[in-house]
Amino acid sequence: MSVTSGHAEVPMLDLRSEVDELWSDLSDAVARVLRSGRFILGDEVAAFEAEVADYLGVAHAVTVNSGTDALIIGLRAAGVGPGDEVITTPFTFFATIEAIHHVGATPVFVDIAADGFNIDPDAVDAAVTERSRAVLPVHLFGDPAPLAAILAVARRHDLRVIEDCAQAFGAGADAAASAPRASSGGQPDRPLTGGLGDAGAFSFYPTKNLGAYGDGGMVTSNDAEVAARAVSLRNHAATNGERYRHTDVGYNSRLDELQAAILRVKLPHVATWNRQRREVARRYDALLGGLERVTLPPRTPGHVYHQYTIRVPAASRSDVRTRLADEGIASSMFYPPWSGAWPDFLARLPGRCPRAERAATEVLSLPIHPRLTEAQQERVAAVLAESLA
Numbered sequence: 001m002s003v004t005s006g007h008a009e010v011p012m013l014d015l016r017s018e019v020d021e022l023w024s025d026l027s028d029a030v031a032r033v034l035r036s037g038r039f040i041l042g043d044e045v046a047a048f049e050a051e052v053a054d055y056l057g058v059a060h061a062v063t064v065n066s067g068t069d070a071l072i073i074g075l076r077a078a079g080v081g082p083g084d085e086v087i088t089t090p091f092t093f094f095a096t097i098e099a100i101h102h103v104g105a106t107p108v109f110v111d112i113a114a115d116g117f118n119i120d121p122d123a124v125d126a127a128v129t130e131r132s133r134a135v136l137p138v139h140l141f142g143d144p145a146p147l148a149a150i151l152a153v154a155r156r157h158d159l160r161v162i163e164d165c166a167q168a169f170g171a172g173a174d175a176a177a178s179a180p181r182a183s184s185g186g187q188p189d190r191p192l193t194g195g196l197g198d199a200g201a202f203s204f205y206p207t208k209n210l211g212a213y214g215d216g217g218m219v220t221s222n223d224a225e226v227a228a229r230a231v232s233l234r235n236h237a238a239t240n241g242e243r244y245r246h247t248d249v250g251y252n253s254r255l256d257e258l259q260a261a262i263l264r265v266k267l268p269h270v271a272t273w274n275r276q277r278r279e280v281a282r283r284y285d286a287l288l289g290g291l292e293r294v295t296l297p298p299r300t301p302g303h304v305y306h307q308y309t310i311r312v313p314a315a316s317r318s319d320v321r322t323r324l325a326d327e328g329i330a331s332s333m334f335y336p337p338w339s340g341a342w343p344d345f346l347a348r349l350p351g352r353c354p355r356a357e358r359a360a361t362e363v364l365s366l367p368i369h370p371r372l373t374e375a376q377q378e379r380v381a382a383v384l385a386e387s388l389a
């Protein structure tokens with residue numbers, strides 16, 4: 001906290017207020033699970049899977065232990081394996097790339113689009129080879145990647161599409177990707193991300209738009225076979241119902257009953273929270289729009305602003321962050337340049353993704369969560385303006 005300003009700190013997010021707000025429902029849910037004596041793959045997991053599939057408008061939701069596992073299991077369930085190439089973006093959290101590596105496939109990086117931070121569909125098309133098996137778009141920061149264009153490329157080359165939805169729970173897919181369904185009471189407009197490719201991978205890491213209070217993740221699919229493979233893989237590839245018959249090598253990757261019960265308390269609020277995030281983003285847009293050296297985030301319809309990420313001149317970023325920190329205002333770099341990163345990753349990059357490499361030097365993520373106040377945002381904007389003057 002700044003000694004002179006006397007203002008309270010502005011954190012990136014605020015999970016404690018959320019827990020306070022939901023305390024009575026959360027403690028009921030936790031007590032219900034404890035009293036049930038059932039902690040793995042019970043009624044809570046089954047109920048959450050049905051509720052979340054309904055919310056997202058997908059046929060199948062298969063919970064797993066983390067978003068990283070959801071990517072690994074989603075890739076394998078969709079038929080991606082050793083020898084395959086998976087076309088993806090280098091501008092993402094490392095788990096996206098780890099997952100491709102863990103299934104024995106090779107990541108092929110293509111650049112992000114000229115605006116925003118998501119993969120460029122034209123670059124995907126140009127990167128297709130005989131070994132290409134899948135495209136893995138990431139809906140980064142909650143901004144839906146251009147799925148209509150990606151699905152068109154995938155259809156043309158017979159590629160699977162696995163969506164990384166870790167940051168995009170409840171985000172709307174671009175309307176052209178499939179015919180939107182009529183929205184029903186309190187539900188967001190359809191379609192949502194996670195239901196358009198062969199599989200969607202979600203994370204319930206506590207900071208995500210729908211977060212557990214521990215690790216958790218989920219594979220979504222409209223394909224019954226993909227979903228059945230995910231159900232098997234998450235539980236040691238045991239054959240349907242037959243406990244000690246393993247037809248493949250799987251994982252121990254199950255969401256537990258406590259986390260499922262907690263997620264059931266939070267799911268009915270997520271549409272409101274995402275709407276509040278959009279309102280926070282619109283207020284930042286208005287406050288920062290006049291700053292010449294700031295580039296605002298894209299205003300894609302359906303964006304759920306997991307992060308509010310602006311660009312500032314690379315040479316000023318570190319000073320800006322120091323100034324914000326001096327005033328007790330948190331900020332983050334999602335994601336910094338790859339110096340010192342996994343050598344295999346670097347070896348595949350040089351010169352091929354100049355836009356992503358430039359973004360890494362310019363991005364600055366500001367505090368955003370449903371409870372961020374107008375006064376807090378005005379302080380963030382004032383310090384930012386002053387530090388860039």
Ligand SMILES: *Cc1c(COP(=O)(O)O)cnc(C)c1O
Pocket residue numbers: 066067068069092093095096138164166167202203204205215216217
């Ligand atoms: C958080 C995240 C993951 C991994 O999720 P975990 O639940 O932490 O394993 C994967 N991809 C992206 C883009 C993420 O932000």
